[in-house]
Amino acid sequence: MEPTLPSPRLGDRSLFPALEARAYLNHAAISPPSQRVQAAVVELMSRYAAQGVGALSHSLEQRERLRQRLAALVGAAPDELGYVANTTAGVRAVALCVPWRARDRVVLLDGEFPANVTPWQRAAELFGLRLSWLRAQDFFGSLGAGLQTLEDALRLGARMVAVSAVQFQTGLRMPLAEIGALCRAHGAELFVDAIQGCGVVPIDVEAMQIDYLSCGSHKWLMGLEGVAFVYARRERAAALRPVVAGWLSHEEGLRFLFEGAGHLRYDRPIRARADLVEGGATPNILFAALEASVEPIAALGVPAILEHVGAYDDALERGLLERGFGSERSPIPAQRSGILAVQPPAGVELGPLHQGLQQRGIACTTPDGRLRFAPHWPNSLTEIDAVLAAVDETIASGARLT
Ligand SMILES: Cc1ncc(COP(=O)(O)O)c(C=O)c1O
Structure with a gap:
């Protein structure tokens, strides 16, 4: 008998047990396949x-x-x-x-x-x-x-x-x-x-x-x-x-x-x-x-997903602003999406910062010269402290930052 897979719930990544990153924030790049996706592929194969x-x-x-x-x-x-x-x-x-x-x-x-x-x-x-x-x-x-x-x-x-x-x-x-x-x-x-x-x-x-x-x-x-x-x-x-x-x-x-x-x-x-x-x-x-x-996505509903990732991005943006980052996210809710893009504080270089985050299990990207975070429905707001701690550690380690 097939094992029963967990039902999708906002903020719950138990359908992604193989995911290595502590916070996977690259849904604007490539999303990882859930166990449901893997099972569907295996079944058809x-x-x-x-x-x-x-x-x-x-x-x-x-x-x-x-x-x-x-x-x-x-x-x-x-x-x-x-x-x-x-x-x-x-x-x-x-x-x-x-x-x-x-x-x-x-x-x-x-x-x-x-x-x-x-x-x-x-x-x-x-x-x-x-x-x-x-x-x-x-x-x-x-x-x-x-x-x-x-x-x-x-x-x-x-x-x-x-x-x-x-x-x-x-x-x-x-x-x-x-x-x-x-x-x-x-x-x-x-x-x-x-x-x-x-x-x-x-x-x-x-x-x-x-x-x-x-x-x-x-x-x-x-x-x-x-x-x-x-x-x-x-x-x-x-x-x-x-x-x-x-x-x-x-x-x-x-x-x-x-x-x-x-x-x-x-x-x-x-x-x-x-x-x-x-x-x-x-x-x-x-x-x-x-x-x-x-x-x-259909079961959770796009409006609920947007609200969830909006709350995630709000909290992460707040923490980053407190640390001197500049946000490129619109202040107007109707202009917001799943993506939070920021510029590093003065004196912090994007490349080494990104590398430091990657090493600490925070998966994000740097398209066109900004740091881009893209949470989706499985991301839990409880990850945000780890993301901000990784930012602090990377900047404190200073080694490769100008
Ligand atoms: C706005 C936008 N359009 C298109 C693509 C990719 O296009 P394709 O599906 O043809 O690779 C991306 C990212 O990869 C994108 O961000």
């Missing part, structure tokens, strides 16, 4: 080991169940989602498939993670698009400046606006509802890179008037690397040019394998839906992992 292709029908059911769950997480319909390999592949699919007109303008944000930039730059080269740049940091604090620069750009006739739900280095949560309303008012389409948001901050493609969204699994959804989903609003998907289609993108594309002779044709229509991006075999093991990691 065993099925494939026993049945080979016979395991496929089980996998396909799982894939569609997961599609429903992910759609519910972002307020979409399941047929508005397609699976891709990573966030970038979702950005790329949209950037290549939009029926562009030459000189269409795409609005990008300086400061964004490059996953939401490179594909648009490539599309600009291929299709003769123009790029306009705003500053992500203009959306920090009072909303006026950022939204004003966006509206100015939209007045110039932008076709597409591409933003992240949450900025990867500062954790700034973008005002997606306001951005979506402005885009809609000016006839522009809105693309969202949701990997730093989905699973920890509420995202609703309807309420936020998002047209396209791409999100990988291995951060706040707590799945494994190598699978992501892309959302395309139904009417937008219908207008896409299927530049990235493959053999499994056709309507009834599997009939020739299962229904006898006479069905092998090359002229079946390509699905006019987001899942046209599923052009070949899918990463079924990764779907099994993702289903097992998303279940606890």
Whole structure:
């Protein structure tokens, strides 16, 4: 009999018994797989080991169940989602498939993670698009400046606006509802890179008037690397040019394998839906992992998770401010996410500080020159004293700090 695994509870990491760090604060980078995720992977692997292709029908059911769950997480319909390999592949699919007109303008944000930039730059080269740049940091604090620069750009006739739900280095949560309303008012389409948001901050493609969204699994959804989903609003998907289609993108594309002779044709229509991006075999093991990691998120509820990590970040931020750190977290609750980013106090160098924390079992990262902490639902607030003690010890040890 399978051992019963503990139920997920906020602040309880008993589903992660192998985790080495005393405080694992890297969910904005890569989340560790829970025992549930590991069990789901082993279970599906065993099925494939026993049945080979016979395991496929089980996998396909799982894939569609997961599609429903992910759609519910972002307020979409399941047929508005397609699976891709990573966030970038979702950005790329949209950037290549939009029926562009030459000189269409795409609005990008300086400061964004490059996953939401490179594909648009490539599309600009291929299709003769123009790029306009705003500053992500203009959306920090009072909303006026950022939204004003966006509206100015939209007045110039932008076709597409591409933003992240949450900025990867500062954790700034973008005002997606306001951005979506402005885009809609000016006839522009809105693309969202949701990997730093989905699973920890509420995202609703309807309420936020998002047209396209791409999100990988291995951060706040707590799945494994190598699978992501892309959302395309139904009417937008219908207008896409299927530049990235493959053999499994056709309507009834599997009939020739299962229904006898006479069905092998090359002229079946390509699905006019987001899942046209599923052009070949899918990463079924990764779907099994993702289903097992998303279940606890759905059960705990994203608002409760956000409140939990908010309380964690509040307490850690307080302790760090007392020690002379500078916080890059917005004072406005609606602009906060799971991420707490700080600058070290004067005279303390980031690299050695980070190294000292790592050695003391505090797992965090230093993207773009700041110290980034990213707790998720399993992190307990009781860890915070150990984090602050590790900070004190590292600074006191002084050896490698300037
Ligand atoms: C905002 C953002 N987008 C995208 C990615 C990664 O993209 P991909 O899933 O294509 O590796 C990251 C981090 O790795 C990120 O922080």
